[in-house]
Amino acid sequence: MTEKTINTRLLDSLRTQREHGRKLLAGKKGIILGIANDQSIAWGCAQAFRxxxxxxxxTYLNEKSRKFTEPLAKVLDVAPSxxxxxxxxxxxxxxxxxxxxxxxxxxxxFALHxxxxxPREDLHGRVTDCSRExxxxxxxxxxxxxxxxxKLAEPLMKDGGALFTMSxxxxxxxxxxxxxxxxVKAALEATSRYLAAELGPKGIRVNPISPGPIKTRAASGIGRFDELIEKASERAPSHVLATIEDVGMATAFLASDYAKLITGDTVYVDGGYHVLG
Structure with missing residues (x-):
């Protein structure tokens, strides 16, 4: 095989990969639970997937949230059904x-949770004082x-798939x-590892995604959240906090066939904050 032939094949391969990369998830079908509005992490993921x-x-939580999510569903070209x-x-x-x-x-x-x-009183109080309910x-x-x-996704992932949750x-x-x-999130991460072990033989991968602090509606319920964001930005090696778009693109990669052997790990998208924790 001549050097010219090798170079031609390499160029053809690179072109193919580049074209495939533009539509990394072409033909794939996924569900997203948890879009509340256009600042949600789930929305960042939805945009990347699409x-x-x-x-x-x-999905949307209830009629009150529908007014915030229905326009987003239209942007994503989601079928009404x-x-x-x-x-x-x-x-x-x-x-x-x-x-x-x-x-x-x-x-x-793929499915994103x-x-x-x-409850607010439990979230704002000590773990020691948390109510059973x-x-x-x-x-x-x-x-x-x-x-x-x-459990519901498993029988539909006939050729394997990917499950994600946010930690x-x-x-x-x-x-x-x-x-x-x-x-609660510690339990979620442990659960993900067990699911990864149980579903792995079927080609179903399971990964918790761990973003750094991001200003979302859910995060606003955490006490002194603005201070948490400021400290995280100062401490992270990148000195930059992740955006919902950053989390979305990282998760979209994990949903692709290029990540077919990545499972059971918590994937951090936090500018390196966790390494100094």
Whole structure:
């Protein structure tokens, strides 16, 4: 084989990869739980998935949130039959979403879980003082709903797939004012590892994504959050905090075939903040 032939093949290969990269998720179909508005991390992910060629199903919490998410669904070109209500605390709603996916697509390639909740009084108080009811609700909405999502997604991921959930550094180290969400996110990360082990033989990958602090509606419920952001920016090696777009593109890569052997790991998108924690 001549050097010219080798160079020609290399150039052809690079062109093919470049074209494929522009539509990294072409032909893939995914669901996103947790878009609240255009500042949500889930929205950053949705934009990345769609820009790289994926078709999406998205959910909204209730009629109050619909006015914020319906315009976003239109931007994403989501079919009306795949823009659906889903409150994971309501019996049957998550099942109805996956039934719609089965009817419309018959399969699923990736699923993103970006929901969390704790009652305000429990979130703002010490873990020591957390009520039983508040703790169970936080675990149910923030952690068990991911297990439930994985169970429903499994039979639709006939050729493998990827499951993602959103965590935070407070799962690993104590972060002031993160309070009960620290133990809850720690449980979520542990759950992800077990799911990765159980679903791996079917080609289903599971990764928690751990962004640095980002100003979202959910984060605004954390006490003294502006101070947390300032400290994180100063401490991170990059001195730059991640945006929802940064998190979106990183997660989109993990949904692609290029990441087919990345599973069971918490993936940090935080400018390196976690290495100095």
């Amino acid at each position: 820009s790289l060629g994926a078709e999406l199903c998205i 795949l823009y659906l209500p889903c409150d994971v605390r309501e019996e049957g709603q998550l099942e109805a979403v996956f039934e719609a996916i089965e009817r419309e697509w018959g399969r699923l390639d 970006s929901i969390a909740f704790a 508040g703790f169970l609700m936080a675990m149910d909405v923030s952690c068990h709903s991911f297990i439930h999502m994985a 935070y550094f407070g799962a690993e180290k104590v972060v002031e004012n993160y309070n009960v969400m620290g133990p």
